[in-house]
Amino acid sequence: MKDATRTCLLCCLISLAACEPPGNDALPPSTSQTSKVTADVAWRVHGLNNAETRFSTLTDIDTGNVDQLELDWYFDYPTQRGLEATPLVIDGVIYTTGSWSMVFAHDARSGELLWFHDPQVPRDWAVHLCCDVVNRGVAYQDGTVYSGTLDGRLIALDAGSGELAWQVQTTDPDKPYSITGAPRIVKDRIIIGNGGSEMGVRGYVSAYAVADGELLWRFHTVPGNPADGFESESMRQAAETWGGGAWWDIGGGGTVWDSMAYDPELDMLYIGVGNGAPWNRQIRSPAGGDNLFLSSIVALDPDDGRYLWHYQTTPGETWDYTATQHMILANLNIDGAERKVIMQAPKNGFFYVLDRVSGELISAEPYATVTWASHIDTQTGRPVETAQARYTEGDSGLQLPGPIGGHNWHPMSYSPQTGLVYIPMQDTPWVYAADENFEFRQGYWNTGTDNLVASLPDDPAIRDAVLASVKGAIVAWDPVKAEPRWRVDHAGPWNGGMLSTAGNLLFQGNAEGNVVAYAADSGKVLWSFDAQTGVVAPPVTYRLDGRQYVAVVAGWGGALALVGGDALTAGPIPNRSRLLVFSLDGDASLPPAQETPVVFNPPPLDAEPEQVARGKALYLQYCVYCHGDGVVAGGAVPDLRALTAEGHEDWESIVIGGRHWKQGMVGFSDALTKQDSIDIQSYVIERAHHALRADR
Structure with a gap:
């Protein structure tokens, strides 16, 4: 079947499930090596290979015929939240994940649904998520599919039937951890991290046995309470870079929520570490310090989790500048010598090329607009920060990048054919200011920054000027010359991940709702398909029975789709x-x-301006992360300004009572009073009236 009618069958299966109790080389082959014309070609691991290049040697589809590409089949999923997964294609089966950590297996030729697994994530766990109920994919080995769940479990499924083989809770269920990233398999170990920094957790990465889920080792990324002792010498040394506050009460952050890579020749596992908790270093570490290993690339021994080396992209992180973004391994000729490198474009706006043997900095130049630092000192490896970037006295002014980053989780691709790294770049400014009334609340957002200052103003002139600086693009980066080769501009930010091929092609979906093929050497548009929805996930390609396919999961969502x-x-x-x-x-x-x-058909606004202003402040503290700045929804969740009369009548039962918890909208009875709820509603009504006036 090649149409959407299979959705009905899937809905029935999901309804039934809801009734139940809750090996590859490190580097890509040379482009001179071509596979047999009829040989099947799989996509077996997350980044196509351990080096995470997302470069395919397939050439059946190339610049000469890509304009003939047509939709072969599609499958509609019965959810309406963000899809971010990289599908795996193994032995003629596509394994992918969807919203709420569901896992699906399809016949890769026809799209027939072979099985699906719903891990029954409690819907109210959504309150502990920063960035939508997403999942970025599975891992596979020897007939078993492995996946993480939003509530912190690692599950193992039989690849043939989807039946649960085993599961293990990788996090403390009493703390607001989550898993959205894809696990990686190194030898006989499944490597998995977690998320939740802003919610108040301490980051770590763990290794489990593929056979039965036994915990083999765990590496913490930030130190705990020194009075309790340290798990390792690396944690004792890291603690020396923190000071002046009880960061462990908040957790410290540093979650490993996405990127990893592995070099089997060096036998090194590389992990990317996230932001601090809270973002604002003045609160978590008032005496200053680099706060290791926040915003760092860390090399570990995959056998025992032992620390090998690190490079910190943003010392003393205070802007949500994570280093969890996609990392790529390659061998490059730099200054006449071949170097084994690891490359990353983290949130902070600089593109880093490091020696992956030692962690030595080779180059770091801006790939996006950067105002928080003038440059990276190549002698010290540290950024040279601009005045007031740290917002220690007043706000930062309009700063780039903002917390969305110059590059977020959307994977890059490296083509050894062109020598370029393709970055889904974005310029998304922000105004940082300290929250003078910060009070830690575990399970809710704890940034330590003032969202009222960061919120877009109503003044049209200022608002338009800020929005004019918001951009998105593909940047084709030359990692040897440390400069861009070419650029393709998008209408806005939050565009999809990248795939490059030996057919001189580059594929990407975008926020405008198109899947596009470009010439990899020039950026020329060669083909486009209307997906009818924003695409944030990265495409993959495979060949079966002599036919090359390109596949991508489409479904608008994620952080910017909620808050944007x-x-x-x-x-x-x-x-x-x-x-x-x-x-x-x-x-x-x-x-x-x-x-x-x-x-928009709001009820009359009978609240006083002071009440609306108080509602705005509360909205920006509790609601903005899902329902958008200014109550302007990005499309992934309902627009509150369009709430019906019945919805307004039920407001308190929803906001306080949690009436819609099965959709992920929990009740806030432990955080908000009845009057708080009324004030927030008044602000929402005022925003709806504002929208009506703007439309006239």
């Missing part, structure tokens, strides 16, 4: 959760998109 609001210059973007698969002789088509217009 007006920052999405293309406007609110619909979510239509699908798996799309293309081939040169495809003959499928999508049904016409059904657009549902947003209608």
Whole structure:
């Protein structure tokens, strides 16, 4: 079947499930090595290979025929939240994940659903997530599929049937940890991290036995309470870079929520470490310090988790500048010598090339607009910060990048054919200011910064000027010359991950709702497909029975889709959760998109200005992370300004009572009073009236 009718079967299966109790080389082969024309080619690991290059040697589809690419089949998923997974394709089966940590297996030729597994994540766990109920994919080894769940479990499924083989809780269930990243397999170990820094947790990465889920080792990324002793010498040394506060009460952060890579020749595992908890270093470590290993690339021994080396991209992190972004291994000729390198474009806006044997800095130059630092000192490896970037006295002013980053989780790709790294870059500014009334609340956002200062103002002139600086692009980066080769601009930020091929092709989905093929050497647009929804996930490619396919999961969502609001210059973007698969002789088509217009019909506003202002402050503390700045939804969740009369009547039962917890909207009875709820509602009503006035 090649149409959306299979969705009905899947919905039935999910309904039934809801009733139940809750090996590859490190580096890609040379492009001179071509596979046999009819040989099947799989996508067996997350980044295609351990080096995470996302470069395929397939050439059946190339610049000469890519304009003939057509939809071969698609599958509609019964959810409407963000899809970020990299599918794996093994022995003719596509394994991928969807919203709420569901796992799906499809026939890679026809799209037939072979099985799906719903891990029954409690829907109210969504309150502990920073960035949508997403999952970035599975790992596979010897007939078993491994995946993480939003509530912190690692599950092992039989690849043939989807039946649960075993599961293990990798986190403390009493703390607001989450898992959204894909696990990696190194030898006989499954490596998995977690998320939740802002919610108040301490980061770590763990290794489990593939056979039975036995915990083999754990590496903490930030120190705990010194009075309790340290798990390792590396934690004792890291503690010397923290000081003046009880960071362990908040957790410290440093979660390993996405990127990893492995070099089997060096036998080194590389992990990317996230931001501090709270973001604001003045609160968590008032005496200053680098706060290791926040915002660092760390090399570990995969056998025992022993620390080998680190490089900190943002010492004393205080801006949510994570280093969890995609890392790529390559061998480059630099200054006449071959260097084994690891490359990363973390949130802070600089592209780093490091020696992956030692961690030595080779180059670091800005790939996005950067105002918080003038440059990276190549002698010390440290950024040279600009005045007031740390917002210790007053706000930072409009600063780039903001917490969304110059590059977020969306994977890059490295083509040894062109020598370029393709970065889904974005400029998303922010105004940082300290929250003078900060009070830690575990399980809720704890940034230590003032969202009221960061919120877009109503003044049209200022608002338009800020939004004009919001951009998105593909940057083709030359890692040897440490400079961009070419650039393709997008309408806005939050565009999809990258895939490059030996056919001189570069594939990417974007926030405008298109899947696009470019010439990898120039950026020329060669082909485009209307996906009817924003695409944030990275494409993959595979060959079966002599046919090359390109596949991507499409479904708008993630951090910016929740909080972005007006920052999405293309406007609110619909979510239509699908798996799309293309081939040169495809003959499928999508049904016409059904657009549902947003209608604002708010009740009268009878609140005083002071009440609306108080509601705004509370909204920015508790609601903005899902419902958007200025109550302008990005498209992944309902627009509160369009709430019906019935919705307003039920407001208290939803906000305080948790009436819609099964959709992830929990009750805030432990944080908000009835009057708080009324004030927030008044602000939402005021925003709806503001939208009506703007439309006239």
